[in-house]
Amino acid sequence: MPARGLDTQGHRLSHSTGGTKPLSSCRRNWGDARFGRRLLQRTYQPGRMRALTLTPGQPRAAHLAPHAPHAVVRWDGRRWKLVAIVDNLAAAQALMRPDKPDPELW
Known part of the structure; x- marks a missing residue:
């Protein structure tokens, strides 16, 4: 049985995802989404x-x-x-x- 707060592979679990994803993947996905939003905001400005x-x-x-x-x-x-x-x-x-x-x- 894994320790509390860890998944079966020993990764720390995120509280925001209900404990289903490793914390490192949540941070990575957040950064990708943030970068994507910023890229779209710069690329598709009205008047471009x-x-x-x-x-x-x-x-x-x-x-x-x-x-x-x-x-x-x-x-x-x-x-x-x-x-x-x-x-x-x-x-x-x-x-x-x-x-x-x-x-x-x-």
Whole structure:
């Protein structure tokens, strides 16, 4: 019979899970959930814009087909909404970041 507060493998049990999971796994899961929430909050902020390549087949990264048409979409907090369809990646980037200056010439 295991000691009180330990499972059959000798792990300390968590009180918050009703004593069914080892404490170390509860901490690990909590950190994963917290990281996931923080990542989603940063990634999907209202107003965020993306450029989606409009090519047949599987979705691909925009830089792999820079001359293909792109759809520019904006996250409104619940779903992605179409803003415009442009001719290429450069036009999409100009639409998404209008105040970004051109690179300096050397």
